Amino acid sequence: MPALTPNHLEGSLLPALDQNDLADLIAIMRIQEETTYMVHDYLADKEELRKLSAKPVDEDCRTKMCEWCYHVIDYCKFRRETVGIGMSFLDRYLCTRKGKETLGNRKEYQLAAMTTLYVAIKIHEPMEIETSLLADLSHGMYDEMEFVTMEQTILQTLKFRVNGPTPLGFVQHFMALTPKGIHHRVTQLLMDFARFQTELVISHQKFVAIRPSEIGFAAILNALEGIGENLVSKKDQAAFIRNIEDFSEIAKEDVEKTQLKLSLLFITLIEGEYDEVLKVADSFKEEEEPEKLTNGISPGKTLGNLFRRGSK
Structure with a gap:
């Protein structure tokens, strides 16, 4: 039984559920967060990060990308929870061996963050945005194919598991x-x-x-x-x-x-x-x-x- 995700009714109450069903749903979500969807603080080891780059990704990078994501979401009148879902994709990706490489390249981190928001919108919103719009929003820093390639890389790395608890x-x-x-x-x-x-x-x-x-x-x-x-x-x-x-x-x-x-x-x-x-x-x-x-x-x-x- 899959967990109900926030895209159904953000900020709203769930319809009445049988207590047994509710218990099962919560139990499944708890298992998910302890296993497949578990993450760690990938920025905690500063020495390891400095081995990747003289100027690796830091906490400020996350803050700035989240602000950008919220601007996009608010402009498109999408649900703000979609930003959280996209960032959860990003966090899980950065916890993998493949994603760790991104922590040494701020430009690639920005591309990954923009792409995970795009994926979250595609999955959880009634309308999706085009990669051409993302390219425009990047002011020419990335082209459409870079977003397509990054999307494939992230989804394959996450094994297409994109329905985790928030x-x-x-x-x-x-x-x-x-x-x-x-x-x-x-x-x-x-x-x-x-x-x-x-x-x-x-x-x-x-x-x-x-x-x-x-x-x-x-x-x-x-x-x-x-x-x-x-x-x-x-x-x-x-x-x-x-x-x-x-x-x-x-x-x-x-x-x-x-x-x-x-x-x-x-x-x-x-x-x-x-x-x-x-x-x-x-x-x-x-x-x-x-x-x-x-x-x-x-x-x-x-x-x-x-x-x-x-x-x-």
Whole structure:
């Protein structure tokens, strides 16, 4: 049974599913992210990268290419989640022996990033863009055949496996586990809040190696804390979290560090530099409580306040 992918209804709730079917879908997605679709931080080994080139691909390259991809997607009025899907193709490709060669050549990296967006659009959008348009968008840096060749190389390297789980996909499936006591409008608000966070992580290399299920779970935890107990009772929050833990076999405590990183990312987009704050968070030992990192301030509540500020 294939997992439902975000191209069906980005930012929307899934239709009602039988609990057994939902459990099977989540289990399949969890297996996928642990096996075929698993990635690592291919930019972590700086010494190895310098062996490839004096000026290898770095985190800033990812940020710039993501910005470019979002500009294209927004202009074409496609779903923004398609950028995340395209970047997931790119990440998996760069984790392979063939893709590693690309890390030493920024021009080839840019070609690969543009191509994976093209592939994601072709698979997940109702309309596809032509390679001639990509060539035009590259301002003559690449011709049509270079995109065609790169597409074939990437797809063959990935063995045409292009239906993996994403953070938003997990959020959508987890949201199907909300208790009946939560009003449907509140459920949609939680969905929107969590979806927004999954979109933020795409541009940041620090999240590449974190499993999509953990990001999805962490985003929902922040969403719950962000809207508070006035809209979702403490009892319903606990039941919802317990449902996610049971179906995903992930403990809430195991994603708290990711939850904190998501909060810091949003905060620093508005008030500071993310990477500098992240170094502080990473300096704490795994066993320390996340509350100590923020002097007792709840990451989710902080994120919720800023989310509302940013929406004004």
